[in-house]
Amino acid sequence: MSKAIKKIGVLTSGGDSPGMNAAIRSVVRTCAYHNIECVGIYRGYQGMIEGDFKEMGPRSVKNIVHLGGTILKSARSKDFMTAEGRKIAHEHLKNAGIDALVVIGGDGTFTGAEIFNNEFNYPVMGIPGTIDNDIFGTSHTLGYDTALNTVVECIDKIRDTANSHNRLFFVEVMGRDAGHIALNAGIGAGAEEILIPEEDLGLDRLLESLEKSKASGKLSSIVVVSEGDKIGKNVFELKEYVEENLPEYDVRVSVLGHMQRGGSPSCFDRVLASRLGVKAVESLLEGKSNYMVGLLQDKVALTPLEQAIKGSSKIDEELLRVSDIMTT
Amino acid sequence: MSKAIKKIGVLTSGGDSPGMNAAIRSVVRTCAYHNIECVGIYRGYQGMIEGDFKEMGPRSVKNIVHLGGTILKSARSKDFMTAEGRKIAHEHLKNAGIDALVVIGGDGTFTGAEIFNNEFNYPVMGIPGTIDNDIFGTSHTLGYDTALNTVVECIDKIRDTANSHNRLFFVEVMGRDAGHIALNAGIGAGAEEILIPEEDLGLDRLLESLEKSKASGKLSSIVVVSEGDKIGKNVFELKEYVEENLPEYDVRVSVLGHMQRGGSPSCFDRVLASRLGVKAVESLLEGKSNYMVGLLQDKVALTPLEQAIKGSSKIDEELLRVSDIMTT
Amino acid sequence: MSKAIKKIGVLTSGGDSPGMNAAIRSVVRTCAYHNIECVGIYRGYQGMIEGDFKEMGPRSVKNIVHLGGTILKSARSKDFMTAEGRKIAHEHLKNAGIDALVVIGGDGTFTGAEIFNNEFNYPVMGIPGTIDNDIFGTSHTLGYDTALNTVVECIDKIRDTANSHNRLFFVEVMGRDAGHIALNAGIGAGAEEILIPEEDLGLDRLLESLEKSKASGKLSSIVVVSEGDKIGKNVFELKEYVEENLPEYDVRVSVLGHMQRGGSPSCFDRVLASRLGVKAVESLLEGKSNYMVGLLQDKVALTPLEQAIKGSSKIDEELLRVSDIMTT
Amino acid sequence: MSKAIKKIGVLTSGGDSPGMNAAIRSVVRTCAYHNIECVGIYRGYQGMIEGDFKEMGPRSVKNIVHLGGTILKSARSKDFMTAEGRKIAHEHLKNAGIDALVVIGGDGTFTGAEIFNNEFNYPVMGIPGTIDNDIFGTSHTLGYDTALNTVVECIDKIRDTANSHNRLFFVEVMGRDAGHIALNAGIGAGAEEILIPEEDLGLDRLLESLEKSKASGKLSSIVVVSEGDKIGKNVFELKEYVEENLPEYDVRVSVLGHMQRGGSPSCFDRVLASRLGVKAVESLLEGKSNYMVGLLQDKVALTPLEQAIKGSSKIDEELLRVSDIMTT
Incomplete structure (x- = not known):
């Protein structure tokens, strides 16, 4: 300079x-x-x-x-x-x-x-x-820290209704290339399973995990899914897949979307x-x-x-x- | 008795x-x-x-x-x-x-x-x-009152990003048969337009309203849409419709979903x-x-x-x- | 005109x-x-x-x-x-x-x-x-409605710590001449007792109520007090009074103050x-x-x-x- | 072992x-x-x-x-x-x-x-x-992180009313021996001055800072004070001191108290x-x-x-x- x-x-x-x-x-x-x-x-x-x-x-x-x-x-x-x-x-x-x-x-x-x-x-x-x-x-x-809080607050609300109805929710969060939001907010929100771009969990493992969860008496579950997850299905396809393979689950989807970018x-x-x-x-x-x-x-x-x-x-x-x- | x-x-x-x-x-x-x-x-x-x-x-x-x-x-x-x-x-x-x-x-x-x-x-x-x-x-x-607050808080967040980018958002809220949430939360959140089951606004009026809004220098907008709105298109179809007819608008969609049912x-x-x-x-x-x-x-x-x-x-x-x- | x-x-x-x-x-x-x-x-x-x-x-x-x-x-x-x-x-x-x-x-x-x-x-x-x-x-x-929500959110937080420690809290809220905030937020927050300007409950009744509460095994309590309550003591004096008369209570005071006037x-x-x-x-x-x-x-x-x-x-x-x- | x-x-x-x-x-x-x-x-x-x-x-x-x-x-x-x-x-x-x-x-x-x-x-x-x-x-x-967010949210509310009335607020936060909450929340909330146990700012500096602030046209201010601040006065004494020395200031006090310990x-x-x-x-x-x-x-x-x-x-x-x- x-x-x-x-x-x-x-x-x-x-x-x-x-x-x-x-x-x-x-x-x-x-x-x-x-x-x-x-x-x-x-x-x-x-x-x-x-x-x-x-x-x-x-x-x-x-x-x-x-x-x-x-x-x-x-x-x-x-x-x-x-x-x-x-x-x-x-x-x-x-x-x-x-x-x-x-x-x-x-x-x-x-x-x-x-x-x-x-x-x-x-x-x-x-x-x-x-x-x-x-x-x-x-x-x-x-x-990033603000978005994590926004996401866990949303999932806390979703869990209220998930628990009341014994439902399984797939919650899609932002992160096309990185699973930081999904992983941290998933842990923070007590998610049953977390799907991120960095790790190919595989659909079998997901079903297995849900079956185990059900067997243990946990009837409502949250699965947090990163936009860019590697499992090869979006949240709507995941819903269909689980409903076909585990028909006892009542599945819902929530895409948190752009609100994750805003807020104080x-x-x-x-x-x-x-x-x-x-x-x-x-x-x-x-x-x-x-x-x-x-x-x-x-x-x-x-x-x-x-x-x-x-x-x-x-x-x-x-x-x-x-x-x-x-x-x- | x-x-x-x-x-x-x-x-x-x-x-x-x-x-x-x-x-x-x-x-x-x-x-x-x-x-x-x-x-x-x-x-x-x-x-x-x-x-x-x-x-x-x-x-x-x-x-x-x-x-x-x-x-x-x-x-x-x-x-x-x-x-x-x-x-x-x-x-x-x-x-x-x-x-x-x-x-x-x-x-x-x-x-x-x-x-x-x-x-x-x-x-x-x-x-x-x-x-x-x-x-x-x-x-x-x-x-109902809690859900209204949840919705306006979400839209407040969405508006942060809408304003920063001059974007138009279609925000879908609950209400299959009744537009109470959409109407009240829409007023509360300062929405540009509100689509409810009780009123068929019509697509023309929507376009007109968006054109007027744009002409007045208001470049970002929120349109609140009730699940059961009478306009005959869901939020994703509305997005496409507006993008075709008003290509200068950068349109996004947010479906608030089940979090509206939860929370303290x-x-x-x-x-x-x-x-x-x-x-x-x-x-x-x-x-x-x-x-x-x-x-x-x-x-x-x-x-x-x-x-x-x-x-x-x-x-x-x-x-x-x-x-x-x-x-x- | x-x-x-x-x-x-x-x-x-x-x-x-x-x-x-x-x-x-x-x-x-x-x-x-x-x-x-x-x-x-x-x-x-x-x-x-x-x-x-x-x-x-x-x-x-x-x-x-x-x-x-x-x-x-x-x-x-x-x-x-x-x-x-x-x-x-x-x-x-x-x-x-x-x-x-x-x-x-x-x-x-x-x-x-x-x-x-x-x-x-x-x-x-x-x-x-x-x-x-x-x-x-x-x-x-x-x-008014916003202030009520602010107050119950604050008391919800105070209750977390009240419950963890089995403590009694006197929470002062605004309302010099009217007990609307105290009464509604008190009900909303699940307060044990509510002191307002419109009603002279009397110190005896307060002690009685706390004794009953304690007897029933409820060890933590919230008492909501309007600024202008008629009991003749402010929250700090109430704390002293209760500590003298019911020494088994661990008493704390919280004056919510001007934050009640602000917020979205x-x-x-x-x-x-x-x-x-x-x-x-x-x-x-x-x-x-x-x-x-x-x-x-x-x-x-x-x-x-x-x-x-x-x-x-x-x-x-x-x-x-x-x-x-x-x-x- | x-x-x-x-x-x-x-x-x-x-x-x-x-x-x-x-x-x-x-x-x-x-x-x-x-x-x-x-x-x-x-x-x-x-x-x-x-x-x-x-x-x-x-x-x-x-x-x-x-x-x-x-x-x-x-x-x-x-x-x-x-x-x-x-x-x-x-x-x-x-x-x-x-x-x-x-x-x-x-x-x-x-x-x-x-x-x-x-x-x-x-x-x-x-x-x-x-x-x-x-x-x-x-x-x-x-x-700690949660408490910081609680504090800045409270001060955000207080600022609404401080700005509307051009008032000076002393806000007391927790921290008997450590100023971490006061310092971080003070920066986060845009406080004018921050008083902590680790640093003796002195009353002169406080007055000076408030005078400068006033001269620059900033008519409302927040001063965040740690419980254990070293200035030798509590928030109520600080209020009196400033009112005596800078009578043009309209001063208020807020003690955030135990709500800082609670919350999700x-x-x-x-x-x-x-x-x-x-x-x-x-x-x-x-x-x-x-x-x-x-x-x-x-x-x-x-x-x-x-x-x-x-x-x-x-x-x-x-x-x-x-x-x-x-x-x-």
Whole structure:
């Protein structure tokens, strides 16, 4: 970084997640703390291309720490996937005097940032914001903890009715490529079985487990299913399959859907967002670039964007085992 | 009623709803207050047929006022639809010395109770427990208020992500025959449009409304759809229809499902349950039978079961108008 | 009303309550629906005196239906208690072309509105917004239902720890002059005893009740106490008194305080606010003035402001009885 | 450990915390998984002395993972502080064939366990359950995460009314010796200032901060105060002090109290409880004793009980700095 940073831009991109507003607030206030300017960029990279900017002082982020969603809006930008789009975006940043970027989002967001950095030697710093927790280089992404609480609260409600009627519920939760939500929320909600993308349990094992459960007198059950589970059937097909093979089960399906992305962030996500925002801005001011700030072993830590993109966030083997034991 | 009532049976039947436990507690404690015995009957009419009974003293219902579901379990009983099944049930009641019944449930539950009363001149009293609020003779059924809060909390979360992405969501809520949940939760959640069984809005009007909304700069929208809406398309078909006709809209679907039936009851439902339980038991003790206890104009009131079954709970025209005005 | 109303002002005054924002939104949108203008007045009557006004179109109230507090802020204005203050306020309204007022608040707010109406023959309409439910002419004030849910959720948490330790808790809830919150939330939370301003239970009865409770094996208890209870001791004094007289009880105190006033409104309060806002504006447009819009027997109804101020909202005797029976 | 463990006892002791039930469930099911017996001991060490035991199979802990409090009850036992008391307890364990203990609680609980282990060479394993997070050897105690969410939800509600009235609130949270709750919830809730036991901010700094805040146009504020803060004034005295020195502030106080200890555990606490329960039982089965199982750098880890008791859980300096920056 040859030149001192005097103005930082911040944007949210990709799927929104609870805690993004707390992160925006942290970036804005950390800029103010260091007497540099901050500019909010609307609708992610698309707003960068369209020059949709807004100066943000510390009061502009008052009373947003607890809000779900993102006040800067989010979008997926096809234009930013073109060299031309990025060139226009870069010019907008230059014209606005913005010296560096903090981007809040997931894999796709970081990929865009890294390309942008490579093309223009432009300082960028990433903050992982996605409920899926599928980012390498951080134990927790923003919104993940909140989503887990949303899911267990929903399943707690479903269990009320499952128990009253002795029913089996297949509950589909988010996580196309990663089973973190399903595994943790499944343990948290006391699920009978958990189906995730990382593990092919197999339909036989599922039936076996349900038969065992029934034999032991447990007549109502919750099976948590990750969107991207490897069993090769979606929740509606699973329902049919079980009804055919275990007709004594009264089966229902619930797809939790997009509500998992919303809601007021948990305290954990608000504090994490505050910490990551400080680190992102201060790392840029120290001349660092092209990193993601994350949480590793309870400490804020930097991971090169390239690694964050290429690496994958593994399921904890210990948790798989805990999950098995809990359904004894 | 020739004979004094010394023991009352209580059961829950049909779909469960929040507040059923508070009603059971109220029935049990009102019996204790009047120094008569109370017996819990498990799994609705099926448990009556199977003699699945349990004596319940005032301490047996400690710490259940706030629990969703029903500790007595619920079921739909095919056997009770037969004269033979009901005869067996009646004998079980006689043998157990149970002199009268309080049944908590919906239309189907009341129909069973009325037939039973007619066949055996057996004292019965109904308490309306269903989230759909589709019972004539009460402004509120047990669980309805709780379900409304569950739905608006879910839609509040969905709106976070809808706003962040400028998306249109079709949110399906419960209510096969009645639009009370959709209409009230739709107003409460600030929905752009509400589709209910009682009103055929028509697809044209929906498109028109969405076009107007878009023209006015409102780029994200929530449309609340009752299960039994009259528009002739389910939420997934609605999504396709809108995407074809208004391709600028980014449409998503969320089916809230069974979680609407669970959860800790609202204060309103707990108080209502307590009031209805007292009235049900005391009405039986006064020699009344074959009524439903409900809430009419804020007062606890009796409606003959026959009317409760045949009548229908109308949508409030004023609310339809309020809903229109709110989307101005 | 000789002159047609073309512009309506809306303000919130006195203690805030959940649902005020939903009422503001309803007033603004009903104005838009009828093609008249709407002006928000900040900080209640104080903002009227200071001319702190803001034009409000239908989009200005987007996404506020679910927010606690009031976006127009609230205040108690000493200046408005003077004839001079009110004269200045009236001139500001005239200069701004505001033809009529909707005021959202409690007793004090309505008193101010009535005087203002009398002095200047100025059209006013009141909407009852206070958590205490202490207004004559409406079965429910805005925010009351939400506050009840907040209170029972808090007591549910307190009961967890009360039960784990066999402790007695005195929980103080809001309600200086009215015991509605204490009585309903007490029933809803399964309280052992409820102390309210309307009823002097007496310390002897309290001790007796606790002794009976203990004898029956109920070792943990919740006593809900209204701020303005008539027993002559606050919760801390009650704790001391019980510890002296029943030393076997391990007593704790919890004063729920101002959190009862905040939080996202319940569905009931949002719908009620929407209905009352429509009725307030349309009543003004019909030439009516000096009324409060409220809910009576489930219908929106008008009560002369004078009666709303002078009348009192009575405690339901049936509920007192239900409360007794529930603690059997 | 000369002898194979065939039966494990589990108890909860000291202040209860959300997640204790999930931990009990995990201990019981892990025992079942390894085909050993499990015995629940009621009311902590007191129940050990009184032989208040109950056999617990895997079904006995069904549907408790989401419940606050502890189904085994908790207590502080004076008798267990005597050698005689512990001797009786040891005999009860022997007679019941209980070979080892899992104790769930805080410092006091662990001290008792360590003494017991020393006196009788009896295998013990501790699980940290307390909302205060003041235990050395674990980054998170059971219930801490839940308490943080409870606190921020309460402050979110208080902020609604604080903002509506431009008021300053002192909010007292739990934490007699440790400021973890105050610091994290304060950051999470966007508090203006945070007073904790570990740091003597001084009254001058508080006034200065409030003056600065006021000058910057921020008219409503939340100050979070830990029970054991070092400033030498409780929240009521702080209110008086600020009112005297900054009379333009309208100050209110809220003491959150015991509700912080209750409530359904967060997903984090449920999963943590499940993990720690597995580790506690399996460590005993491996012949280990006198350790606490905790979470260190995201991994389940053992710390000798002696260290857990003597060590102290430090406030994170980085968080103090983040807190400062957030109030810019």
